[in-house]
Amino acid sequence: MLGTLEEILPSLQEDIRVWVMTKESTLPQVDTILDKLEVASDDPVPVNLRIANNLKNPQLYIFTSGTTGLPKAAVISHMQVLKFAAGLWVLGVAPHDIIYITLPLYHGAASLLGIGGCIELGATCVLRKKFSASQFWTDCKMYNVTVIQYIGELCRYLCKQPVKEGAKNHKVRLAVGNGIRADIWKEFLHRFGDIKIRELYGATEGNICFINHTGKVGSVGRTNFFYKLFSPFDLIKYDFQKEEPIRNKHGWCERVKKGEPGLLISKVNAKNPFFGYARNMRDTEKKLLRGAFKKEDLYFNTGDLIFQDQDNFLYFWDRTGDTFRWKGENVATTEISDVIGMLDFIQEANVYGVSVQGYEGKAGMVSVILKPNKSLDLEQLYQHVVTYLPSYACPLFLRLQEVMEVTGTFKQQKFQLVREGFNPSAVSDPLYFLDSCKKTYILLTKELHVKILSGQMKL
Incomplete structure (x- = not known):
């Protein structure tokens, strides 16, 4: 560096x-x-030289990933570090376990939960400089790894590796992480054996965490009376057009029904504080929701849409910055990505909303990269999306990229793609437009772009 x-x-x-x-x-x-x-000296630091005098003092900053905006320095207190360090113990990891960490150490999961958890337990840590899908299971066998840390994309990369004999011949018993999709979850277990997956939900700067202890596929955890007693939260109605919580005529937020996605908000109090962003009061305040149900209420706005089923299991639905509204309907980018990813020639799909002159809301756009030695079949793609997606969710614009920009923790970058939009004069990659009359995606030329902006081509 x-x-x-x-x-x-x-x-x-x-x-x-x-x-x-x-x-x-x-x-x-x-x-x-x-x-x-x-x-x-090896002696402890004298008390008079220690800066921190209580658990709420900052210990370090961890920058947010910046998937939908610019990264921000989240303040991490000593209290949060200790909570993270106890995480592996809570998940059933023991001192005799060997934990394999391939995630970047500037990421809270690796540094605080992984390294911190190993120090807390006195467990063994196997650190790899950089994640390698081809060497992952070789390393696990070589070092007798029993616990692995993952993020969803990591599991997807592993499942895309060629099938090999003896894939289940390892000692890994537990996988700890977040963001694994239900279809990848099932395939991961099928490919690599009876591994207990402990899916987590939480944000680096957040004051709430869910843990799926039961292994319910797709769920981030389960809530009950006692959980909400110690960590109060609510799922509330959200206005995708205005990008803010919906308030009734009295000015209060409204809770969603079970099975309906809602914005997750978590109560800020002495037990669950929110420390905000370093020297950034504007963005800190934007993450707070005041007067939700009472005048004195204060909540942390996670920015995430969660839904709760009839059995009180919780499921991640989408991020509010990713979800967009088109034709009066709410469109979840994750749902569209999953559907497009089913095609055998698609390696990766990144879905986002773009503004179109003369239209309310945002139109769907998808950036894709192809699998090696595969070609883009525009007709098949068209048939696939109109078959498996409602009309309002079908991406109107398509961008073909050679490389997908991701963050250091493999999260797809949308910020720059949204800014570049669908203008063929500004984008060097091939662009396509969904033509319902021709029942295929067609090349988006400069002339066609002008017709769309002028309203001659209806969307």
Whole structure:
């Protein structure tokens, strides 16, 4: 990282001190660490030198992934670090376990739950510098791994690897993570054996967490009276057009019925505080919902849509920034991605909404990359989406990319794609338009783009 550091050093603020893990450095105004560690005392840090004086003091910042906007530095307190560190113990991991971590360590799951959990338990940690789908199970066998950490995309990459004999010949008994889709969940168990999957729900900066202890496929956990007593939350109605919670004539939010997706909000109190973003009051305040059901109410707005079934199991539906409204209907991007991903020539599908001049809401657009040695079948794609999706959810625009931009934790980047939209003059990738008359996707030319914006081509 020294090369990157050298580039940005002149633009850093004067009050920022930079430390590098070396004995000496030629860079100006940079402190070195290794030389000082050699002469430092092994005794505990004296009390008068400790900055933190209570559990709510900040310990570190973790930047949000920035899938639908710019990353923000979430304040992580000592209390949150200790809660994370107890997570593996809660999930049934023991000191004799060997945990395999391939996620980036700037991610809360790897650093706080994974590394922190290993330190808390005294368990063994196997760290890989970078995730490798082809070497994953080889590593697990070599190091006698018993617990793995995942995020949904990681499991999908593993399931896309060629089928090999002895795929179930390993010691992994537990998988801990979040974001695995129901279809990948089932395929993962079928391919790799009887592994207990413990799906979690939570945000780096959030004050609420769900854990699926039962292995119910697709669920992020289950709620009950006692859970809501210690961690109060609600699922409320959301206006996708205005991108804000719906309030009734009295100004209060309204809870959704079971089976209906609602915005997850979590009560902010002394037991469940929200520490916000570092030096960013504007974005901190945007994550708070005031006066939800009473004047003095204060809730953390997760930005996530969750639904609860009749048996009180909870399921992730979509993010509010990802979900969009078209033709008066709410469209869930995850649902469309899953459907398009069923096609044998599609490697990956990233769905988002784009604004179209003269129309309310946002029209569906999908960016796809193809599997190796496969070609794009526009007619088959058209037939597939009109068969499996309601008309309002069928993507009107299609973008063919060679590489899909993702964050360091494999989350799809939408921010830049939304900004670039469907203008063939501004986008170098091939663009296509869903033509209902021709029953296929057709090339989106500059002339066709003009007709869409002028209203000559109806959507």
